[in-house]
Amino acid sequence: MTVFPAEPNRPRPPTGWKRLVARAPVHLYRAGLGSLFGGRMMLLIHTGRTSGLARRVVIEVVTHAAAPQSWTVASGFGPQAQWYRNLRHTPQATIRIGRRYHAVTAHFLAGAEGGEVMARYAPLHPRAAKALCRYMGFRTDGSVASFRAAGERIPFVRLEVAARSPKR
Template structure:
């Protein structure tokens, strides 16, 4: 089974994905707790600072490591940018730090998606549908999905 990454969001979905960024800009990112983070990265073509808010799939309070998933896979602009130059800053809750980043392996991403799906089955299916993936909830489907998506870990 092969799953292709959907096209980038447009319209209301695009606006909805951008709204949490304003909470961070208004110094209210703490309202999102450890469920969302904002990364500051440098545009690979323009060299301008960019900011993207992402859902945290796993947070480790001991190491403060946050793991996120590139929902549009390697096509995600923020993901392509951090491949060229590592993220400059991460904000999660009230914390800000210069991160060390690590790209997760296929197996780590698969395990992460499986874990997330088991914790939040309805949310996971809903997110995949909203983003535009055709996911059938089978182990083969999850494996195919994890080949499209890419996990990234950030820690101070």
């Protein structure tokens, strides 16, 4: 099994023209073209913890469960990502997948649960799993055990559809 550094080198968010390119999916969603991403990407609309304004970010869906309806996502920039910190402050958010909106509540996964999520995700999407680990500074040997160990240190969030009140 691969040995991880004590604290991986966390990637920094892009700036300048790279930020414009990284934000392009948000603009595609705003233009009504979110269905181009299928179910692999979602638009997360969350509340800024300082400003209280609506913030938007497009993130990759790691897993989706139909009942109860939920989506699991990973913070590629670690726990310092703005969207992650904002959800910690205000866990209620809205997601858009394709053309559908869902009110969700964020639940932060413990390390062992994140390891299981990554262990299931890696065989289904090996290139994306390796890229995520490499991007976050983790070295994996391609085994499920090494992905599980990396997943224990990657911040995962499960976004569950908020319970609806019964119609009257």
